[in-house]
Amino acid sequence: MQTNTEADFTLDLRGESCPYPVIYTLEALEGMSKGELLQVITDCPGSFRNVPEEALAHGYTFAQDPVKNGQEYLFYIYA
Amino acid sequence: MKTMLQTIFQRHWNPYVVLLIAGILSAVYFGLTSTVWAVTGEFTRLGGDILLLLGVNAADWQYYEMVGLQGATWSRPDGWIIWGMFIGALTMVLLSNSFKIRLPQQKRRYVQGFVGGIIAGFGARLAMGCNLAAFFTGVPQFSVHAWIFIVATGVGTFFGAKLTKMRWWKGKPSLMRGAAKPSKVKTRVIQPYVGGAIAIAYVSVMIYFFTSGQTALGLGALFGLAFGILIERGQICFTAAFRDLFLVGRSLMAKAIIVGMAVSSVLTFIIISIYDLTPITQIAALSTVVGGALFGLGIVMASGCETGMMYRLMEGQVLFLPVFAGNIIGATFLAYAWDHLGIYNVLVKSGAKINLLDAIGPVGAIVSTLLMLGVLYALTVYREKSYHRHFELKRAVK
Numbered sequence: 167m168q169t170n171t172e173a174d175f176t177l178d179l180r181g182e183s184c185p186y187p188v189i190y191t192l193e194a195l196e197g198m199s200k201g202e203l204l205q206v207i208t209d210c211p212g213s214f215r216n217v218p219e220e221a222l223a224h225g226y227t228f229a230q231d232p233v234k235n236g237q238e239y240l241f242y243i244y245a
Numbered sequence: 246m247k248t249m250l251q252t253i254f255q256r257h258w259n260p261y262v263v264l265l266i267a268g269i270l271s272a273v274y275f276g277l278t279s280t281v282w283a284v285t286g287e288f289t290r291l292g293g294d295i296l297l298l299l300g301v302n303a304a305d306w307q308y309y310e311m312v313g314l315q316g317a318t319w320s321r322p323d324g325w326i327i328w329g330m331f332i333g334a335l336t337m338v339l340l341s342n343s344f345k346i347r348l349p350q351q352k353r354r355y356v357q358g359f360v361g362g363i364i365a366g367f368g369a370r371l372a373m374g375c376n377l378a379a380f381f382t383g384v385p386q387f388s389v390h391a392w393i394f395i396v397a398t399g400v401g402t403f404f405g406a407k408l409t410k411m412r413w414w415k416g417k418p419s420l421m422r423g424a425a426k427p428s429k430v431k432t433r434v435i436q437p438y439v440g441g442a443i444a445i446a447y448v449s450v451m452i453y454f455f456t457s458g459q460t461a462l463g464l465g466a467l468f469g470l471a472f473g474i475l476i477e478r479g480q481i482c483f484t485a486a487f488r489d490l491f492l493v494g495r496s497l498m499a500k501a502i503i504v505g506m507a508v509s510s511v512l513t514f515i516i517i518s519i520y521d522l523t524p525i526t527q528i529a530a531l532s533t534v535v536g537g538a539l540f541g542l543g544i545v546m547a548s549g550c551e552t553g554m555m556y557r558l559m560e561g562q563v564l565f566l567p568v569f570a571g572n573i574i575g576a577t578f579l580a581y582a583w584d585h586l587g588i589y590n591v592l593v594k595s596g597a598k599i600n601l602l603d604a605i606g607p608v609g610a611i612v613s614t615l616l617m618l619g620v621l622y623a624l625t626v627y628r629e630k631s632y633h634r635h636f637e638l639k640r641a642v643k
Contacts, residue, residue, distance in 0.1 A: 172424055173424040176421045176422075176423065176424055177418055177420050177421075178418075178421065179350075179418065180350070181348045182350060182351065182354075182418075183347070183349065183548045183549070183557065183562055183564050183565075184485060185488060185489060185492055186548075188489070188492070188493055188495075189409070189410075189415060189493070190420075193418075194420050207425065209345060210347065211343060211480060211557075212480050212485070214257070216485075216489070216495065219495075220493050223493075223494070224636060225640065233427075235428065237342075237343050237344070237345035237428075238345075238427060240427055
């Protein structure tokens with residue numbers, strides 16, 4: 167598993183169900199300075215799709231491809 | 246082969262494809278059985294069964310006389326729809342090795358889920374159907390109550406979304422500085438074997454139903470299984486369809502549902518004309534408006550409706566245990582309140598069963614249904630666009 171860039175913040179959303187992973191992720195990104203890196207750990211299956219899609223739709227970019235880690239996903243998003 | 250297996254089990258399926266298939270299957274199920282894909286009616290019966298066990302004879306309550314409370318859940322086709330959906334979802338979760346006990350960090354979610362579940366269960370049964378019989382499978386039956394329900398549900402979810410955004414409701418997430426380690430992944434994979442065993446056992450039961458002449462039960466079990474597989478793999482969420490439009494301008498699920506309903510309507514229309522079947526019409530009354538609004542509010546509070554809750558529970562999302570319990574309690578309380586607290590007299594009695602096929606003729610019915618779905622689609626796209634316009638303005642100012 168490659169984590170070449172060190173995240174500035176981590177949002178640990180394990181256990182949380184939709185829609186809270188999306189809400190929390192977008193809010194965290196909104197509160198960070200441009201260029202900072204957010205790591206999101208989530209295990210709600212619905213969020214595997216709506217978190218990355220909504221981050222992109224809201225104009226944020228990904229530092230690397232999402233990582234599937236067992237029953238959870240890791241996302242690396244630039245604010 | 247490996248890539249095919251990966252597409253089926255490792256990825257979630259495209260919601261458009263899933264809802265298209267679900268729309269077709271529900272029309273076929275209606276053609277074969279003259280009943281529709283529904284869940285909350287059976288939830289109400291489960292509540293009645295539990296009351297009977299506790300020594301309360303609910304069978305002579307007016308509501309149970311109307312929906313029927315004969316036999317046990319495994320001798321009712323509607324019951325097998327439910328168990329089939331649970332098994333179908335569970336099998337998919339296990340085969341894709343994605344089961345995990347998921348406990349919400351925010352303990353308030355349990356209370357929100359329980360209360361929301363009660364409100365959603367009560368509202369759904371008051372309106373004679375949840376997101377299925379009064380929505381996804383109600384519109385293709387040309388029952389006017391479904392259209393009233395959709396509008397009322399939209400209003401309810403709007404207020405639910407407002408509530409979701411409040412600080413005391415959503416709670417504070419654990420945002421930490423720096424990077425954190427992900428969970429350790431177990432190297433031994435046993436879930437797919439368990440899933441396979443369950444699938445074989447279930448298929449045996451289905452074969453038994455068909456070979457012993459209990460076709461209605463077999464069909465319920467078969468279609469329930471298919472619906473369970475579909476909603477889990479497609480992560481179909483009617484709650485999200487409305488709520489996420491209001492919350493984050495997300496339109497995928499709403500659009501897919503509308504497309505699925507359009508296809509199902511056309512197919513049901515053809516089936517009704519060819520086989521001369523009577524469409525299933527539910528009463529449209531004040532109760533539909535009140536029930537729909539309560540349902541919309543409840544499903545957002547609970548983070549899932551009666552259908553979405555089923556596969557999430559099978560994924561191991563513990564939050565949906567209180568939601569399930571709440572759904573049954575809410576539906577059963579409605580059955581009690583129906584005659585005992587005068588709900589029927591106040592909200593339902595003045596209503597009427599209206600079907601578009603009778604009211605404005607077959608051509609008018611299909612044309613107006615497709616037209617209304619088109620309007621719904623346009624509204625969805627408009628809401629998504631206006632959300633993103635506002636968001637970009639906000640970002641530019643920042």
